[in-house]
Amino acid sequence: MKKSASLYWICQITGWLSYGLTIIFFAYMLDKQLSLTFYPRILINIIFGILMTHLLRKSMIQLSLRPPTPSHQWWKIFSLIIFFSILFSILTSSIIEIFRLFDSDREGPKNITDHFSWSISSIANNWNGERVNKRFLFSLILDTPIFLVWISIYVLWHYIEFTNSEEVNKVKLETIIKELELKTIKSQINPHFIFNALNSIRALVDEDPQRARQAITELSNILRSSIQVDKVEITSLEKELNIVKDYLALEYIRFADRLKIEYEIDPATIDNQLPPMMLQTLVENAIKHGLGKQPGDCLIKIISKFEQDKLVLVVQNTGLLQSTERDGFGLQSTKERLNILYHGQALFEIFQCKPNQVTAKLAIPISISKK
Amino acid sequence: MPIKAIIVDDERLARSELKKLLALHPEIVIIDEASNVEEGVEKIDLARPDLIFLDIQMPGKTGFDLLSELEKAPKVIFTTAYDEFALKAFEVNALDYLLKPIDPKRLADAIQKLQAEIELERASLSGNQRGPLSESDQVFVKDGEKCWFVKLQDIRLFESVGNYAKVYFDTNKPLILKSLNALEDRLDDHVFFRANRKHIINLHWIEKIEPYFNGGLLVELKGGEKIEISRRQTVKFKEMMSF
Numbered sequence: 001m002k003k004s005a006s007l008y009w010i011c012q013i014t015g016w017l018s019y020g021l022t023i024i025f026f027a028y029m030l031d032k033q034l035s036l037t038f039y040p041r042i043l044i045n046i047i048f049g050i051l052m053t054h055l056l057r058k059s060m061i062q063l064s065l066r067p068p069t070p071s072h073q074w075w076k077i078f079s080l081i082i083f084f085s086i087l088f089s090i091l092t093s094s095i096i097e098i099f100r101l102f103d104s105d106r107e108g109p110k111n112i113t114d115h116f117s118w119s120i121s122s123i124a125n126n127w128n129g130e131r132v133n134k135r136f137l138f139s140l141i142l143d144t145p146i147f148l149v150w151i152s153i154y155v156l157w158h159y160i161e162f163t164n165s166e167e168v169n170k171v172k173l174e175t176i177i178k179e180l181e182l183k184t185i186k187s188q189i190n191p192h193f194i195f196n197a198l199n200s201i202r203a204l205v206d207e208d209p210q211r212a213r214q215a216i217t218e219l220s221n222i223l224r225s226s227i228q229v230d231k232v233e234i235t236s237l238e239k240e241l242n243i244v245k246d247y248l249a250l251e252y253i254r255f256a257d258r259l260k261i262e263y264e265i266d267p268a269t270i271d272n273q274l275p276p277m278m279l280q281t282l283v284e285n286a287i288k289h290g291l292g293k294q295p296g297d298c299l300i301k302i303i304s305k306f307e308q309d310k311l312v313l314v315v316q317n318t319g320l321l322q323s324t325e326r327d328g329f330g331l332q333s334t335k336e337r338l339n340i341l342y343h344g345q346a347l348f349e350i351f352q353c354k355p356n357q358v359t360a361k362l363a364i365p366i367s368i369s370k371k
Numbered sequence: 372m373p374i375k376a377i378i379v380d381d382e383r384l385a386r387s388e389l390k391k392l393l394a395l396h397p398e399i400v401i402i403d404e405a406s407n408v409e410e411g412v413e414k415i416d417l418a419r420p421d422l423i424f425l426d427i428q429m430p431g432k433t434g435f436d437l438l439s440e441l442e443k444a445p446k447v448i449f450t451t452a453y454d455e456f457a458l459k460a461f462e463v464n465a466l467d468y469l470l471k472p473i474d475p476k477r478l479a480d481a482i483q484k485l486q487a488e489i490e491l492e493r494a495s496l497s498g499n500q501r502g503p504l505s506e507s508d509q510v511f512v513k514d515g516e517k518c519w520f521v522k523l524q525d526i527r528l529f530e531s532v533g534n535y536a537k538v539y540f541d542t543n544k545p546l547i548l549k550s551l552n553a554l555e556d557r558l559d560d561h562v563f564f565r566a567n568r569k570h571i572i573n574l575h576w577i578e579k580i581e582p583y584f585n586g587g588l589l590v591e592l593k594g595g596e597k598i599e600i601s602r603r604q605t606v607k608f609k610e611m612m613s614f
Contacts, residue, residue, distance in 0.1 A: 192428065195452035196382070199471040203388035254382050295381075295407050295430045 012054065015153075016046045019146070037101040044095055052088040053150050056080055068162050069155075077151070085147045089139035180336060190284060194223070197250045204253065215253060218246035226277065235276040237269055237304060237311070244283050244302065251287055255298075258291060264303040272311045274364060275341055281334055282315040282360045289358065290317030299357075310347070310363040321352045331360075338364070373397075374489060377418065378404040379411040379437065380426040380450065385471065389424060389450065392475055396482050408432035412440045421489055422446045435518060438511035439547075442557065443504055444520060446489065447511075448481055503559045512538055514545030523562070527576035527592050529554055531569045539594060564608065566590065567601040574611075 020042045027038065060066055065077055095101075197219050204212035225243045248261050283302065290298035296318070303314040331350060338346040346364045353359040376399050380386045386404050393399050402418055405411035407429055415423060415437075425447055427434040438444055449468035467481045492507050504510075506524040513519075521540050528539040535546040536554060555565050566572050572590060579591040588600040588608065600608055 191453040195471055196385075199388060199452065199473075200382065200384040202472045203384035203391070206391070207384075207387070254384065256383060292428070292430055295409075 008057075011153075011157075012050055015150070016049050019049065020046045040099070040101050041096060044092055044101070048088055048092050048095075049146070052084045052091075053147070056084045056147070056151070057154065066158065068159055081144070081147050081151055085140060085144040088147070089136055089143050092143075093136045093139045180333070180340070193250075193284070194219070196254060200250075200253045211253070215250060218249050221246045222250070225280075229277045232276050234273045237272045237274055237279075237313075240274060240276065240279045241265065241270065241302075241304075243277075243280055247280060247283060248287075248300065251291070255291055258297050259287075260297065260299045262299065262301040264301065264305075266305045269304045269306060269311055272366065274311070274313075275337060278334060278337065278362070279313055279315070281331075282313070282362065285331060286315050286317035286358070286360065289322070290319045293322075294319055306366065307363065309366055311366050313362045313364075315360045316353065317358050318356055319358050320356070321350065321358045334362075338362075372493065373400045374422055374486065375400055375402045375418070375420045376422040376424060377402060377411070377415055377420045378424045379406075379408075379415075379429075379434070380404075380424070381406050381429045382426075385426070385450070389473065392473060392478055395475070396479070398486060399482060408434075408437045408440070411437050415441060415445070420445055422448065422485065424448050424450055427451045435513055438518075439513045441511065444509050444511040446485055447520075448485070504557050505559055506562055512545050512547055514547075517545065519543065519545070523558070524573075524575065527573045527594050528596055528598065529563075529571040539596065564604075564611070566598050566604060566608075570598050572598055 023042060059080060060077065063076065063080075065073055065080075069077060197215070201212050201215045201219070204215060222243060225239075248259075252259050252261065279302075283300065286300050287298075290300060298318045299316070301314075301316040303312075303316075305312050331348075335348055338348055342364060346362070348360075348362050350358065350360045376393075378386050378389055378401060380389070383406070386406075390401055390404075393401060399422070402420060403414050405414050408431065411423075411425075423445055425434040425437065427449055428451065434449060438447065447467075450471055450473065451468060452471045467484065469477055469481060504523055507522060509520045509522050511518070512521055519540075521538070526538055526540045529551060530537040530539070531551045532546065534548065534550065536549050536551055537544050537546055551565070551569070551571060555563070555571060558571065562574055563571050564574055572592065576592045576594065577590055578593045581589045581591075583589040583599060585602050586605060587602045588605050590598050590600055592598065
């Protein structure tokens with residue numbers, strides 16, 4: 001912000017100084033003898049030029065007309081330009097009038113180029129006598145283009161800056177989205193789980209055909225929901241819990257006696273909405289660390305309840321929290337998903353709640369949930 | 372001659388499915404099974420199977436941990452659901468792995484290949500199963516991310532590095548957590564010779580022998596390593612080398 005402000009002032013001052021220098025240069029080229037009043041006139045023009053354009057900018061910002069401006073607002077900018085050009089001309093020509101800085105001794109312009117080489121007020125001053133209104137009129141005609149040039153540069157500058165930052169933001173956003181998409185896809189389907197489940201099902205076909213058929217249904221449900229996860233933005237806790245139950249039933253086939261499952265679901269919460277596969281990720285993580293990292297038994301407990309204005313989901317598993325788990329891929333993407341979906345309104349934490357029990361807690365606002 | 376095998380997998384159903392598949396191969400006899408690494412190591416050391424079917428992902432310890440705990444690695448067929456990364460850890464070794472659910476045809480191929488290998492080894496060796504490790508025995512070496520199955524005949528040198536031993540074969544020099552004294556006890560002393568306090572050399576890999584200070588010898592191995600044979604060991608060495 002500070003940087004752009006100082007940049008503005010550098011542009012303002014160098015711009016107006018070069019305007020003055022250009023006029024002096026042309027005046028020298030075309031008319032070797034310059035009157036004493038010429039320089040003060042230029043100085044007054046520069047000072048009032050800076051002042052008026054600065055006020056123009058201020059009022060544009062005040063009226064929120066800073067570019068890029070919607071097309072229907074253009075007439076406002078145009079009126080502002082007219083207003084400030086008039087103000088500028090009135091002020092400069094009156095000051096010149098008051099301090100009598102016009103060249104009264106001169107006989108009027110020698111030729112056409114003379115008009116343009118001289119600063120606006122000097123032309124006005126040279127016009128048949130010293131009538132203020134004429135000087136003012138000339139000042140207006142010749143100053144308005146200066147203001148138009150100024151505003152064009154100003155608008156163009158902002159457009160370039162805007163599109164640049166817009167483009168950078170767009171590219172950044174796109175990469176973030178891609179990354180997230182990739183992460184969710186990767187974290188949703190664990191190939192290890194799918195193939196192990198299929199292997200158990202094949203063993204069950206002979207052993208317990210009824211259970212094998214049921215297991216195929218359960219696996220289909222999980223596969224379906226993990227395919228749909230990219231298309232559906234939000235799901236009900238009830239649906240999510242069904243997936244979790246299917247998933248745990250399949251893991252139960254694999255691990256049998258080692259796995260104990262408990263549910264503590266408040267019936268009021270099951271209609272609540274939440275992002276799909278979010279609870280599932282937590283349960284998968286609990287299985288991975290509770291069953292996969294230690295040979296003993298594992299209790300998985302799933303709790304759902306309301307706490308103040310939040311829906312709270314808790315997944316507990318037997319085991320020790322590893323430092324790698326906290327920063328693990330699945331949990332990291334869960335955090336990122338929550339941040340994007342709830343703008344920091346959701347909470348997620350994982351901690352060792354008992355010497356041999358890990359708790360993952362998720363709290364999402366109820367109000368955000370849509371029917 | 373039947374091939375004795377042990378299945379190591381933490382899932383009962385996976386074991387039972389594999390047994391069912393193996394029923395079609397009467398030459399493979401399942402002598403035991405284990406559901407975790409500790410149990411597996413115990414049973415393998417006791418029963419000395421020719422072959423183990425080994426799952427990689429198991430609770431607590433992996434199949435690789437099991438192999439590094441074994442003194443001598445039998446033939447191994449890995450069974451895994453999805454472990455491309457773990458399997459990439461293996462270098463050039465011709466290693467067999469089966470993806471679960473196991474394709475019966477792939478299993479048949481793997482068994483056939485293995486059978487040929489085992490027959491060959493048995494023919495050349497008149498079964499000294501309980502004795503010291505023979506030249507054709509393989510050991511499993513794991514160093515950080517990389518793993519190898521190495522035949523003892525391919526190892527030219529063991530070098531003591533603190534509590535570890537550096538194993539020289541091909542262009543690799545991984546470390547194993549074993550002392551030289553422990554290795555010396557297990558290795559066949561007709562092939563592996565304790566040159567000095569720090570080195571055990573494979574006699575078949577000697578390229579050149581030169582006299583050295585104090586009546587010792589300097590041996591150059593085919594890999595280019597120069598190893599000094601201490602004075603005390605030189606006497607023994609000369610004895611072994613003479614008729």
